[in-house]
Amino acid sequence: MDIVLSGIRSTGKLHLGNYYGALQNFTRMQENNKCYFFIADIHSLTTHPDPKLLHENVKNVLVDYLAAGIDPEKSVIYVQSDLIETTELYLYLNMHAYLGELSKTSSFKEKARKQPDNVNAGLLTYPTLMAADILIHNADKVPVGKDQEQHLEMTRRFARRFNHFYDVEYFKEPVAYNFGNELVKIPGLDGSGKMGKSEGNAIYLADTPKEIEKKVKRALTDSGPTEQNSVKPDYIENLYTILKVVSTPDVVKHYEDKWNTCEIRYGDLKKQLAEDIIKVTSPIRERILEIERDNEYLKKVTLEGAEKARESASKTVNDVREIMGFKKF
Ligand code: TRP
Secondary structure (H helix, E strand, C coil), X not given: CCEEEEEEECCCCCEHHHHHXXXXXXXXXXXXXXXXXXXXXXXXXXXXXXXXXXXXXXXXXXXXXXXXXXXXXXXXXXXXXXXCHHHHHHHHHHCCCCHHHHHHCHXXXXXXXXXXXXXXXXXXXXXXXXXXXXXXXXXXXECCCHHHHHHHXXXXXXXXXXHHHHCCCCCCCCEECCCHHHCCCCECCCCCCECCCCCCXXXXXXXXXXHHHHHHHHCCCCCCCCCCCCCCCHHHHHHHHHHHHHCCHHHHHHHHHHHHCCCCCHHHHHHHHHHHHHHHHHHHHHHHHHHHCCHHHHHHHHHHHHHHHHHHXXXXXXXXXXXXXXXXX
């Protein structure tokens, strides 16, 4: 059984794109792997979030994940800052992480450009903390998007370097978890590409049916096709892409035919689309509303999660200390 570890950004609520792109796969993944899911709240400190909002952000993400099917009975779900062992390993790994390579990381360069007044050491060592997250459980696989591949590559390099320096075969080199063809990309509603890329183009799992109807209604369209069987412009194709995911094949065929014969009425298409999105999100939203009020449950989940995570984490830290030469008197 593989050890799979997934780090979750603690900013932003989850949208339909996250649901089909990641969450659905996560719920499947937990059936036949040893899965760790953690919320990366320490990483979020690099941008100096308002302390009053930090906890709320963690809570939102935690609630969304639980509501969408991450099962604390099957997986280990925890908050990064609850597992202090990670930060200890981070400190040790930093002794073998070099300024040259860290400052060349794409994410560092991008952030340094975006926040020139706050190019802090945490930002520089973001990849070391991420490596510690992964190596603390000696994970085999890490589901990551394209933007995180370089960080994963650095994790492998840190693992290799540690093993080589101390002449051990301790850390495994984690690889990206590949969902292959199952990976579904959900476009946004404004023709801008990916859902979540720009303001207002995402449908959140926690959105009310009214909000969903409103957002879908506002989606970009035009005056309709003038030639039979014509190619759809991107922003129309996007609506069909979402329809294919949330609706039945019959419904999709109906609207494809309407398009091809130039009889499409966007009002109808949008009504149908909103209705079918609501069918998917409603049960999740109900769970969100239920869980978010239940602080006892959230407390239990995070406490037990951290406890379970600590089993492998404290072993790793003890082993690493020994390898590096620390000894008790
Ligand atoms: N850097 C990741 C992101 O921005 C989040 C993350 C932190 C992560 N630690 C991780 C992902 C460990 C995978 C494994 O999305």
